[in-house]
Amino acid sequence: MTTTLYLPMDTTALSMGAADVAKAIEFQSCANNQAINLIRNGSRGLFYLEPLLEVETAKGRIAYGPVSVDDVESLLAQGLLNGEPTHPLYLGLTENIPYLAKQQRLTFQRAGIINPLSIEDYIKHQGFVGLANALALNGQGIVDEIKTSGLRGRGGAAFPTGIKWQTVLDAKVTSTDHKKYIVCNADEGDSGTFSDRLIMEADPFSLIEGMVISGLAVGATQGYIYLRSEYPQAHKILEKAITSAYQNQYLGDNIQGSEQQFNLEVRLGAGAYICGEETALLESLEGKRGLVRAKPPLPAIEGLFGQPTIVNNVISLATVPTILAKGAQYYQNYGVGRSRGTLPFQLAGNIKQGGLVELAFGTTLADIINDFGGGTYTGEPMKAIQVGGPLGAYLPEQQWHTPLDYEAFSAINAVLGHGGIVVFDDSVSMTEQARFALEFCRVESCGKCTPCRIGSTRGVEVIDKMVAAHQQGESANQAALNELLVDLCDTMVDGSLCAMGSMTPIPVKSVINHFADDFITDLPTKHIEKISVVSLVSTGEQN
């Protein structure tokens, strides 16, 4: 009898050695004369357990992990194929692993369960039910469902998706040779985030289905997935999935016999963080420099090639099939306040159990880091948590009980963003973190607006000068520099063209406000040297 095994092929599992483990399993089972069918699924998102090997048994899928090549022989010898519990890596039924069992998986319902490249597998797991329902509705009907669901943009800005779709539905193309577009923002550049990549690698058809539905909703016939070039595995998987969707008439000129049309292509970015900003993304997609456009006009009215365009994040679009399949109300029932549904949080940084945690809005940060994270990786006490990417605030312990919902975070001058949670232990230098925010902006600013282009560079220099003034005991100078830094932060917030420049001060100010005792003073000597070297290097580059 052939036994079915699952071993993920997503980027995280691969980076943890899944490819070698797979080879070892194939080799060893062959040597043992054991008949197996090794399916390369996507990760369940329990990254601390990767490579996570699962075996299909009568009781369900039983997990072992993290598996290394060295474990393969013993696993097979100790009854892996029957799901025996004797091996030390035995984890029991996958779905009962608390990290997974405690989650509310809506968007990621199929992640790690199905073979991401099998359209049959996708269909077997409620795939394309949403599309079938959508095909029975008109455009307005679909848009109404999305509005009712309360879905907001998961890229970070949290703009109500239904309203954006309504705008595109109502907008007109400039002439009959033009068309509307659906653009999926898959330029996931925030530090500590990976949910976009995981859904594309573990369940690519959900994104494709979401984009087809959005096309039907607003009358768009062409879609583009703007994928960062740093995701080669996601690229391969998406391309194969798109080919399969065309072959099965889920894409193309006659979707499921409906005579509706939708075409989809993947376009690769060229390594600029700013191209995750929707208007810079559109410029890049048009073949131009990734430069932010002023809004208005909104992309929904004048987007790609000047035509009405939906620009949505991967997670927003991949959530659409669930909403259409299970009903807007079902989705809307999750969450709190104006933050409805679930958010796939991504636990990263100095954390023991990193991974993807999809939960309804409303839980607290403390819950997630305690119930799921299991403390820091180093075992040292946690000091700060940055939520929402490099432009998010550093939260001190007293703020960790804030409910994870957009409005609650906004109230404390923080952002939920794309749901990235990066944990720092008490060895972190908050001065360095504040400086890093400006340094990141310096490197990644598109250079269009003055506050961001020059301000970020000056910000780094001001912090360096503050450190130097502190070292030399010049307190008067330090106070003046402090005022200058605050002034600069205000200038960037008030004057910047896009969120990049206007949000860069958020982490800086959070350090000034919540870690006042550490700011400027918590820098070990070697860091100061590093800073001055960095300054010299950057001056050198200029010349």
Add this chain to the structure above:
Amino acid sequence: MVDVYDPNSEKSSAQNQAFQADVLKAGALKVTGLKDLGTPYVESKEQVSLTIDGQSIIVPKGTSVMRAAALLNITIPKLCASDNLESFGSCRLCAVEIDGRKGMPASCTTPAEQDMQVSTQNKKIARLRKNIMELYISDHPLDCLTCPSNGDCELQDMAGAVGLREVRYGFDGENHLDVAKDKSNPYFTFEPSKCIVCSRCVRACEQVQGTFALTVEGRGFDSKISTGMDNDFLSSDCVSCGACVQACPTSTLMENNVIDQGQPERSITTTCAYCGVGCSFEAQMKGEEIIRMVPAKDGQANHGHSCVKGRFAFGYATHQDRITTPMVRDSIDEPWQEASWDEAINFAAKKLKSIQTQYGTNSIGGITSSRCTNEETYLVQKLIRAAFGNNNTDTCARVCHSPTGFGLKATLGESAGTQTFDSVMQADTIMVIGANPTDAHPVFGSLLKKRLRQGANLIIVDPRKIDLGNSPHVRLNYHLPLRPGTNVAFINAMAHVIIDEGLEKKTFISERCQTDSYQQWYNFISNPRHAPENTQAIMGIDAEQLRQAARLYATVNNGAIYYGLGVTEHSQGSSMVMGIANLALLTGNIGREGVGVNPLRGQNNVQGSCDMGSFPHELPGYQHVSDDNLRGKFEQYWQVAIDNEPGLRIPNMFDAAIDGSFKGLYCQGEDIAQSDPNTHHVEAALTSLECLIVQDIFLNETAKFAHVFLPGSSFLEKDGTFTNAERRINRVRKVMSPLAGKADWETTMALSNALGYEMAYQHPSEIMDEIAELIPTFNGVSYKKLEQLGSIQWPCNEHNPHGTPTMHMDDFPIGKATFALTEYVATDERASRKFPLLLTTGRILSQYNVGAQTRRTDNQSWHDQDILEIHPHDAQERGIQDGDNLGISSRAGNTVLAAKITERMQPGVVYTTFHHPESGANVVTTDNSDWATNCPEYKVTAVQVEKVSAPSKWQQRQKEFSNKQESFLPKKRKDKARVND
């Protein structure tokens, strides 16, 4: 509530011009017309009303808050915004607060909305602006006192406006202060250390010029303006139009003249003397010295844009080669004798009189200049008709656009193009036939490219690939590479297809065209012999491609045809012009904006010289000399009898000179020895003359055959008017005294008086007043009105007191338009075994016509010799490599040019320019000419090409002759001339 007048909202219709005139009276235009309103005018049917700093205003929907504020005379600081560029939102200085909105949006990118309440100034906004300026200045050299922009720097102004007093960041941070200058362009310097990365230069290059030579390289703090991959300005795609220099708010891009000489102190608006676009420029002066020419923002032909010639190549006007003293001699084998004006004029008058005594009244004549003003041209033809007593007047338009005059008069009833340049912005399909706008009419070319980037269709009909079809973001729908000399077969095929496929506009034809002529023409054109399938072998154009192009022209709302000398300079030039008019009439593409028949005029005043009666058969205003009534009007006004027989055309003058019946010629501002075809023949004619009077600013090729040299004045040295290709009469204003003491009109007057016909004008405006009296379509023109309106497009009379931007809107001057029969007749000039290739000629961007002006400027950096372009196939057959010296021989003569192998050419066709006299392009061209007007067939010469090692005999002789003639010049000349090179 103030309902403010927005000058750019003015469409070019007569009604709106009337409105504009009223506004002018009220003085409003002066206030808003020249001020930079920050963002472009937006056209909208909807109006919104908003309040800015407590003042209300109504603007078209989509207008920016910045523009609305500017219209209220509320100044919002800005650095990256300019009203000739789309808003960009990069400097952030223009932040404002809007009630009910978060933050401080940039006013340039925020559209005005109904009931919006805007504050442009408060403490919070002031702090933000000051902090932004502080950032700018932290990466800017503090050398204001020694900076070329000192006194004219927007950055400096803004620092002052926001009250920046200190830069707390210090100046020891990362910066761009050490980046090297790029001095490769001869006219301007790029100094990146002064750059604030506002992108105005990049955007001007894209949006105004359409060349896309500039970009921003790198990102964040490393962003810098770049001319492309490892290029400097000169080796980049830059065409040196100057748009970037003009757009730059600092001295990052700065004219070398300003760097060397400082800021100009006064400015006078005048009109460029290069091509037929007729750009308005501000001549910015220090005393009598020109510092720079800046395109006038309110210039109605150019809207603030320019090309490398008008913008930068004005140094010729004060070049040391200028001759500023009259000279005389008895024989061309003798050295010149300097003379006083009186001596020279009397010498000339005496010679002319004695020739007439000996050989008869008709033995002398004159040539008016298409480069001189209307007033001067008018005077020369008046001199000939009144003082010479014959009609032996002609003009250089003979050799360029005479078929336009003839062909359009015959079909549409008026010898002029039908549209304004701006009309192209309404065109849906644009067909360019035998014209090269990006080189020869660059400022119009830029406007055309703008429309094409908006998505208009483009059809190019040309034997050669021209740059227009290869412009960035321009889609060339069809290039129809016809064989030189087959224009009429082509235009007939187009018309045949339209009839064949039922695409003609029947209503227009029945309402606006003569039924008989249409029926006759219909029977002619529907004959299958005109079908493209039957003529494709002749034309070299694929029949199906031609059919598709015909559909594209005929089926859009607005189809517009632009054509140049590739249409006129043929043995069937006039037929082709009429064929074009037929096509426009057939498709109803006449009489509104976006359509029309648009001749692109070569020289600045070709239209004007034709209007002014330069042709031997027509008095000013195209009034025929044989019409007693019309002639009578002139006789009465001029108090002289006028011959009722047309006089000699230029080629007739040459023939008569060789025959011995034509002995004296007064030639003003035209270099017939270089520009006219069949140089051997021209030289023979010139050497046969007993008295050749040349009036020019240089000792040109013709002057080397002259007996009297009367120093001319450049366009900077006189008042007058030029009329451009869109019939626009533009003012030429004197910005410096004539170098030789007389403006050209004064010289003509002196000659007339010496000949006994009195002329006593005090100012060219008096000449215009006379013109207005005598030409019905000029009745309403006066200098006073030109001052008021800026320019006037004729007809301007009691029916159209503010001029006529679009012709033939309601009817034609001849009532209904006529279809002309245009049978294709192959030229005699065809490829043979002896001469298997066809030579065609044209020009390039940096040089102008015979090059007398541009060769005396740094434009030589781009094109210092004429070359022969040849297809790789033809080159390979002859073993030709790039740069080889090629002997080009035709039945008329031969010359030698360097080879350039290019796929621009089609096999069997070679191409050259005629900007350099030593090239001898016209030694090769023949005296074939247009059947109706004698316009030479420059565009088709059968030639053979072979590798040679030495210049041609003519070139050697020309060099010798030229050297000898130059040695005849008085020696002291060089010290006297004002030197500027």
